[in-house]
Amino acid sequence: MASSEQHICTICNDDGVSNLAVSWCTECEVFLCGDCEKPHSKSRLSRNHKTMSAEDYQKLPTFIQEISSKCRDHKKKFELYCSYHVCPCCVQCVTDKHKKCQEMKTLSGVLQQVKSSASVQLLEKI
Structure with missing residues (x-):
């Protein structure tokens, strides 16, 4: 705690x-x-x-x-999610580190899927 x-x-x-x-x-x-x-x-x-x-x-x-919605490196808000590296990315991260990554998704879309998953619903009940 x-x-x-x-x-x-x-x-x-x-x-x-x-x-x-x-x-x-x-x-x-x-x-x-x-x-x-x-x-x-x-x-x-x-x-x-x-x-x-x-x-x-x-x-x-x-x-x-300690979870932040901003990138530690660039101080910009996370907007994308790299499925290949399994991490959130800001726009600058995409340019700097994820140019060749094919599996970029919107972070909001990924979070919506997570929030509606059975695991999260079970945690909320507990």
Whole structure:
């Protein structure tokens, strides 16, 4: 299990303020305090983002918390999936490392298949 540390709002922290986070945006991968959560939920760019409470985020196993939707090498969002190398790729990865790979799929399509699989449904029941 993850530690019980309290997290600081990422947006406030960037401004040098240490407000405690109340939620985690799974898409932006940032912690939000109550003051920042409201505009985040109303913005056209982020109003459809999924969030979870900071308390629930802390309960996640560490390996889950470390999963990122962005490429470590290029800091760009993963959009594709290489079936040959069995890994997510950003657009730059395709250019740099996967030029000859024939089995590129959209990551959203792959994730949709995974989410609808019997294994995931069984895990959700458990």
